[in-house]
Amino acid sequence: MSRTVTPAPARPVPPPVIRTTRRPWRRSTREALTAYAFAAPFVILFVALLVIPLGYAGYLSLYREQLVGGKVFAGLANYRQALDDPLFRDSVLRMARFLVIQVPVMLGAALFFALALDSGRLRFPRLIRLGIFIPYAIPSVIAALMWGYLYGPDFGPFAQLARGVGLDAPGFLTPDWILASLANIVTWEFIGYNMIILFAALQSIPPTLYEAAAMDGAGAWRIAWHIKIPAIRQALMLSVIFSVIGTFQLFNEPKLLAGIAPDAISASYTPNMYAYTLAFTNQEVNYASAVSFLLGVVIVVVSYAVQLASHRRARRS
């Protein structure tokens, strides 16, 4: 996966509405046993690969292992330190800045493309849909690598073009611009994916919903704004949540770009990179665990806040 280890950047908002059953349950004990048997392989792996490691990380985060003196119980000291750690704070704030700019741009564009496709007014809709989607099939490592070359201040084509017309090469890889350059890579990778999700949602809107409006002479844009977009609120919400999760976990793209722009991307550029550096370079596995946990808390809080805000707005309208 590009930004995370688990599947797609688009994963649903937990928890979904669980349906109530429609038939009387019989032989309930036997049924429960059968169900457990079916779910067992998944659940066992879930415990082994998620619950246990998470517990272990929590345990690690409460200790401190020193080069001198070995392992000592530290209580919440690692967490306190992380809250005071300017490198951690800066990395989280950097991603927050990334989030408030990149996500609206990416999702706005994805929504626009999805609406355009859904309007049925495009020629070559298939070609356009696939062309926009293709970047999703490209590993983020390779995406970052390609853009890295394109950004190059010496042999990058943009630099060549700029020099060709007598301008200075654009400073894509300078400390001032690197965040925007990263945002561009991520946007490029995931617009198509989000577009497909939103497009699928648009396609499942019953045409009856807006046929009447069209009869009344409402234009395509008004229909889109007043009928279609509200109807796919749920899908939009999903895209936002996954983008939040993905953004805070950003690792591959900055890690790769750090190779060509080390003065712009430090080892603590994103929270995930920082945790990686702490664990594998600074030999502070325990502190890294605490930092990762706090990052998880940030993600949960922001995701929850986004959902809450959206529910409020939905209720008001």
Next chain:
Amino acid sequence: MKSPNTGRRSRLFTTAVGGLALLVLTACSGGSSNGAGGGTTKSVDMAAELKKPATIEFWSWLDGIEDEVKLFEKKYPNIKVKVVNAGQPSAEYPKLRTALKAGSGAPDVVQLETHEVPSFTITKSLLDLAPYGADKIRSKFPGWTWDQVSQGSSVYAIPQDSGPMGMLYRKDIFDKYHIKVPTTWAEFATAAEKLHKADPKAYLTNIPPTNGTVYTGLLWQAGSRPFKSTTATNLRVGIDDSAARKVSDYWSGLIESGNVSTDPDFNDQWYRGLASGKYATWLTAAWGPMFLQGTAKKTAGKWRVAPLPQWNAKEPASGNMGGSTSAVIRTSKHPAAAAALAQFLNSDPASTKMLASKQSLFPATTAQLNDPKFLDQSLPFFGGQKVNRVFSDIAKTVKTDFTWSPFQDYVFNTFNETVGKAMTRRQNLTAALTQWQDSVTGYAKKQGFTVS
């Protein structure tokens, strides 16, 4: 030939041994290594151990190191060596750390940069090679080189190459702008201003903000001694000592005036800068000339080599940058075979000769350092200059009492975040030096050291 003792203040004993060894080895270089790996020692019967079949794993980032390994396998047919390229140092160390942490997956023998040896020694990850015959090859290396890998009578790695620092410069550019090769830092600053004024696109040199080894080499030359440990748990951190402040003030001036560039090194842009004349000098280690020859082919014949500019022209000094070693991981199931490989690669005459010629490493052994064939090789790329001889002379001026911290990764990382960042932003380095000092002190305390 200058005395090998120049500038040496401490550790007279090892120096004496080294000096003696130099004499002995130049007298009988070539045939001396047969006993290096296979000889008997007090502790381990190497001859018997090395007859036993063993398969060991060796991590190295050197291209073509397999050739040297083949020499070893030929000599010890029962030992098989699996060579793994685990990536450049910055990739290899995290991998090694995880493997060590996990207790499995670590190699038997590993290439470490010299400055990393204490960092892996303190975690008790490295095997003491003394009982495996390493004490017997001590005499093959200059004393200070050996000091970098040993503590008392224990030996934790075998030096592979070294990196005394010098200055590679573009003679054509110097000639064009009538710049005299600077021998002092004061002259260097004047030249920097002169060149940049004459050609705003050119800089006398580039100081990389993302490579702490360069800056540390310059600190080393100036006499800064950032780390000193009196006991195993005590560390004196003097990153911002007076010599370091002197260096930082000096470079602050050059950087703030815009007379030198601050590009990251070893990336496309930097290669291009070396080839295009953007940088008129490269302050680098002895492995630099060969490296440059391979990467800036178009500039052949335009480069020359000189010692670093000096703070005190009467007392020439230099620092060391880079250089690496072979170490044996303590968990190795075949310690004797692993130790033999580490020693063979870096002390066998055929192997060291190959390291110098094929991998273009600047030698660590006294024999290779004094091999007339090596010294008198004239390189057309450098206008026929006997580059190795220049660096061999520089090597004798390297101050030898420099020690590394036991967490050097952290130190270099933090360099990027403090001094490096100030370089990129063209801010004052001395203030950043204090930040660097504070971060490292804080880390050391957190790691349980008493810091003085």
Next chain:
Amino acid sequence: MTSHTTSTAAASLGSSRQPGRRSNVLTLLMLAFLIYFLLPLFWLIVSATKDNGSLFSTFGLWFGGGFDFFQNLHDVFTHDGGIYGRWLLNTALYAVVSSVGAAFLATLGGYAFAKFRFPGRNLLFSIVLGSIMVPSTVLTLPTYLLFSKIGLVNTPLAVIVPMLMSPFGLYLMRVYAEDAVPDSLIDAARMDGAGAIRIFWQVGFRLLLPGFVTVLLFQLVASWNNFFLPLIMLNNPKLYPMTIGLAQWQAQAGGVGGAQPLFSIVITGSLVSILPLVAAFLLLQRYWQGGLSTGSVKD
């Protein structure tokens, strides 16, 4: 929102439901955007035809300086003793095994959650879903330490096993199974005296196949693109997947060891490595487009 089944959503894709006027302006605008999306790929293709010299001396977005694609291809597959081919095979192996496994486990689990009632069902399901927010670093590091204790580190299993468990896959399959497998069909089979396993194989699985393929594709992409997990789990270059291998070559291209000669290899290697997945996506369009809608349309 009403529940549209995946199949109808999938079938409706591509067919424009409002065959209004085609807009040239909109089409041109979209084609302009298309340039942005395809530009890096075009650059990649162009660059794969250049040798190291012309890579830096010719204009990046057009052919020039000879046609060296086949030489580059040859170099990619022979550099470092031909290890690139090994990386490709590793990637394929890891991706196929973990995606088939993950899809199967998710199908079994999703079927159980959708079609059976048992104590702890909702709680368990909520926990699984909540786990999606756990950052990868929190998990990867302890997983590494635990795996090393049982000797899994630096083996293919170290990168396959963690990918077998997909909380998203389970969610998708549960939602899918609720609609795709009618209760009446299960009841009827049960009346005929079929056991739970037989019902699953003969009735359930066949109906769940489109969902199964969707999860499989998702996990295939996730595995194929995986970087963080193998970065930490694997030390041996012979076990690397392509992402790690190419990143290492890229690092070497600028490292002390190699310098420039590797650039054309990295670029051509990148091009070769993306072809299988791009091809898979083009061929399996129906499935992923349908599957994607399952996850989001449902309310």
